[in-house]
Amino acid sequence: MLAGELPESWIPPAHILELRTRVRTRKLLIDQRTAWQQRLQAQLFHQGVAPGLKPRTRAGRDALAHADLSPAGRELVALALRTIDAIDRELVALDRALHSFARSHPACRALIANLYGVGAISATAILAELGDCRRFASSDDAVRHSGLDVTVYQSDRKRAAGRLSHEGPELLRWALFEAAHQSARRSSPDHGYYLKVAARIDHNRACLSVARKLCRRAHHILRELGDTALAPIDGDPPEGQAACDEGLTPQPSGSFRAGARVTDRTRPPTFEHIGTRARAGRAADPALTTARP
Numbered sequence: 001m002l003a004g005e006l007p008e009s010w011i012p013p014a015h016i017l018e019l020r021t022r023v024r025t026r027k028l029l030i031d032q033r034t035a036w037q038q039r040l041q042a043q044l045f046h047q048g049v050a051p052g053l054k055p056r057t058r059a060g061r062d063a064l065a066h067a068d069l070s071p072a073g074r075e076l077v078a079l080a081l082r083t084i085d086a087i088d089r090e091l092v093a094l095d096r097a098l099h100s101f102a103r104s105h106p107a108c109r110a111l112i113a114n115l116y117g118v119g120a121i122s123a124t125a126i127l128a129e130l131g132d133c134r135r136f137a138s139s140d141d142a143v144r145h146s147g148l149d150v151t152v153y154q155s156d157r158k159r160a161a162g163r164l165s166h167e168g169p170e171l172l173r174w175a176l177f178e179a180a181h182q183s184a185r186r187s188s189p190d191h192g193y194y195l196k197v198a199a200r201i202d203h204n205r206a207c208l209s210v211a212r213k214l215c216r217r218a219h220h221i222l223r224e225l226g227d228t229a230l231a232p233i234d235g236d237p238p239e240g241q242a243a244c245d246e247g248l249t250p251q252p253s254g255s256f257r258a259g260a261r262v263t264d265r266t267r268p269p270t271f272e273h274i275g276t277r278a279r280a281g282r283a284a285d286p287a288l289t290t291a292r293p
Helices: 014-046 058-066 071-104 106-114 120-130 139-146 170-184 191-200 203-230 240-244 271-284
Strands: 150-155 158-164 248-250 256-258
Touching: 014 071, 014 120, 014 170, 058 071, 071 106, 071 120, 106 120, 106 203, 120 139, 120 170, 120 203, 139 170, 139 203, 170 191, 170 203, 191 203
Parallel strands: none
Antiparallel strands: 150 158, 248 256
16 A cells, blocks of 8 residues: 555545436346246246237237236236336336436536437446546456456467456446447448448347447547546436326337326226226137237
């Protein structure tokens, strides 16, 4: 310590820690919703329901209402739907807070403007996890911090195939990889590079290569901003629960738009509706109705 050889540890400021908590909470909710959707699909598979049903859409809910399920299977499906709906309501509040932060913070605006495929959610995740990029000696160090670097195992003339180190924040890797998927679009500036790597290896490896490029560019953007990248904004993003009280309107894709009042015409079918529809449907028409992809 006296010689100055002890590595330093960067402690994010309070508002970056708050942002990090929010984006990690959102990723946790997304993972839980995915797990419940997979659990629901597995139950439908065991019950003999045709594949391709999308339970987060109105057509999928109608198909579930007429599906021939056992009592225990219908209970599990109902529980999964209630849990998915509850997570969707919580996500609306978090998304609103993160979008508000991204619109107000100069670092997020710079990331969105200069990185193809990076939106409000991924920009807040990159800022929260990369933090002060001046602590990295080069952009390669930022890639190592993200865990997207390829490790090398070699002994004499024997060398094993390289693998990702997976060190560092998982959320940062997720945000960069999701943004890198947009390189498959023709309008992406990295589309040519993506096609070359995808033709030589495969789609996922090509997206990982683009993700490393995005990490290096994000490092340079945040480093050039300096103190501005970590400056707090006036007014913290609103608390999560307050946004939920204004109501949600389901969209055709199964997502929700905040700011509009929910009515009986727009509300997704609940468990009680599904149970009633299923009994009425079987009584009126014994044929099974399933959704097609």
